Amino acid sequence: MRDSRTHQPLTYDVRLPDEAQADALRLLDASRSVINVALTLLWPHLDDFKADRVGPAWKQVGKYMGSPQYHGDRQWRCESEVVGRILRAQAERKQAFTLVFPILTEGFIIPKTDKHPASKKRPAIKEAITALQKSLEEEETSFVVLQNVVEQCCNYFFAHDRFPTTYEELQPVPLLKVGMLTYAGDDGGAKGQAYRLALDVDAGVARFRFRYPDEAGVWHWRKVDTIIPLPDRVKERLSCGEVKAPTLREEQRADGSRIVVLDFIIEVEKVDLPTWESVERVLGADWGVHSLLTATAVDEQNEQVGRPFYLNTGGFDGRQARTRRQIDALKKKVAKYEEQRDALPSDHPKRAWFNQKLILFRREIDRCWRKYEQRNRALAHLASNVLVLLARVYGCSLLSMESLKMIGLRFHTEQPRGTSHTCPHCGLAAKTYRSPSDRKQAVKWGRWMSCESCHYNGDRDYCASVNIARLGVAYVVQMKHTGRARSCSISDPRVKPVSYTGAGSALLLPPTGSHARPIVSGKICYYPGWLGSAFLQSSQKKSVFLRLCG
Incomplete structure (x- = not known):
């Protein structure tokens, strides 16, 4: 080649x-x-x-x-x-294991309880990998590869109650x-x-x-x-x-x-990438909690460009969740049947019956996994096409998000730490709630974000996409001024606030909370926020999609 x-x-x-x-x-x-x-x-x-x-x-x-x-x-x-x-x-994967081996710790594991099996402490894993990457020269191994190897090591821990000491112990021959x-x-x-x-x-x-x-x-x-x-x-x-x-x-x-x-x-x-000097707009994209993808365009002057875009998968998530529940139920049956079979003497005739049932259950688990992964690939393909088209619609030359590969665009990954709980308007920490009308108690995975400092509030996924775009803009500014750049944390002073409304955005929205509309100088003042979302089906024509984008 x-x-x-x-x-x-x-x-x-x-x-x-x-x-x-x-x-x-x-x-x-x-x-x-x-x-x-x-x-x-x-x-x-x-x-x-x-x-x-x-x-x-x-x-x-x-x-x-x-x-x-x-x-x-x-x-x-x-x-x-x-x-x-x-x-x-x-x-190459073994080289990644060599890098992560010194940071493997039981702090990555949430111990088993009577009600829940052992699981991974993902915030601790992300924090450790981020610190490891900063110590490497020029980020020689991607975050996704390191995270994948660490999670494989955690899976080994679940099975053996310890971490592997060599890569060959972790990885069987890849037949x-x-x-x-x-x-x-x-x-x-x-x-x-x-x-x-x-x-x-x-x-x-x-x-x-x-x-x-x-x-x-x-x-x-x-x-x-x-x-x-x-x-x-x-x-x-x-x-x-x-x-x-x-x-x-x-x-x-x-x-x-x-x-x-x-x-x-x-x-x-290869398509020539735009020079850093020509990059003026950034498309921030967030894999959402309540929608598959939320994207917002921000320019170099920290002004929002156009409306936010939501890619909602409708009942698709429910089908995926049901498939996962089916897989979990089958795994429990396999564990139960294995336990009952092993309790029998080696020459007991019912062991053959158990083995036959286990073959059927494992075959069904494989079938469910194939269906689950095929759907995920279809979703990833749809999301990639949507992001490329949005970048063209809004004239964005840099895509800033957690992880995705693009052709013909500058691409930059950002760690999602704090992006869903930081106010994009003032940059201070904010809380999330179940809905705009239910703000009695803050919920970590709540859908609505509200800032007590500046009273800004909006959809949680939208705010995360704006914050990721802010990080991308800060990266662009560093590259233009110094020719080199590193990712900033969301609290870094180089990450500037973004105005809620920019060119093409709609100002008059319905009130987003249960509060009465305040009247200032005799005029009704609307709270900032987005109630509606665009629902996209992949069968729609391009012209329809462009109209949805505004």
Whole structure:
């Protein structure tokens, strides 16, 4: 691949036609067996894959071993490329474990009680990781990666009542559960010895042929090309990009069925990021408590631009919550049946009945997890598209939020500490309540935020998005003045207050609380706040979406 500073790969998956599915599944099953054997044999050499990362991954694997089940030289190259990539990724993760190991403490764990199982103390985890990142040079490892490794260590603690002492103790050999085969180790689509691929952009099709084992285990080339219709987006990318070796991949559906898709990998030029001098507006986005996403645009003069935007998922959250409850109930059944089975003698005939039930329960748990994760991926995709479009609508060149990757935008992550309990108007600590009309007692996860110092109040998620935008503006100002910047805390004096109303915002809103409307100089004075929210469905047209944005 070309220099990653100027080009980037984009992947588009296309389902193989039905007539090729059975042969492709047998190919992936045979390759997965080889890959898993190689991973097991090379796992003790994991550190070597961190030190040596130059060149194709299959060459690095070839220094240690040949194919455990030889099906052809180029076939083994493709399989060993998958092995090398997995081991290189695990080596980087081991480096993250080395960084977090000194900060692992039982303070990350909330002990088990009679009513609740042991759980993670997430505020303590975030505080420790933030302090660790500040001690590292140039934030060499992302917050999300460090947090993920720490949480995996906490899961190990729950199972063993102690933290792991080595990464190999924490992480079992990462064996493939579904088939995956990259053709990057072959000689190209025209002369490949494991696959052939020809693209006819004018006709809008790809001709794909591959080697596979038949039902008797004998390897053959498919006699005819598999014709794959190309989606419009792929044809558009092919006109300005360069196609790379594809990847054949298995996907498991929620009902347990398996299908094979071909990942088309197209390398395109990166979109030039705006210079810091040209960044004038920041889009602050917050993963909300009561809505999926809340976004607010703020300019360099700390003025709000336009109305806040709420992405509400409606009953989707309820379905996800029910799926999680179903998973928890099944896990309790598994634990109960395991306990009852283990209490029986080893030769008791009912142990077989328990084992059969446990297989069914675990299969159902896997199905529920796949459904849950598939929905989450769909939500993340929707949120990403919404944020990109909002940034264009409001002319924002910097996206400031907790964690997300964007193309063509400056992106900056902010730690959410205090953003939901700080007044964006005066910068002092504020309380949250259940609703605008119920402010008798402050609630940590309340929906409405109210400041006792300046009497500002508003939707909690909206206030968090404004505060995250404020942090982004402070970062931009540092970059413009000094050429270097670090994240600020929400209480830092460099983080300036934001006016509630800016260009395009609506002033006259209904009163937000139970208080009577005050009259100043004979005029009714409205309290600041937002009662309504925009409800977006992904099936709406772009023109409708733009009208919702104002």
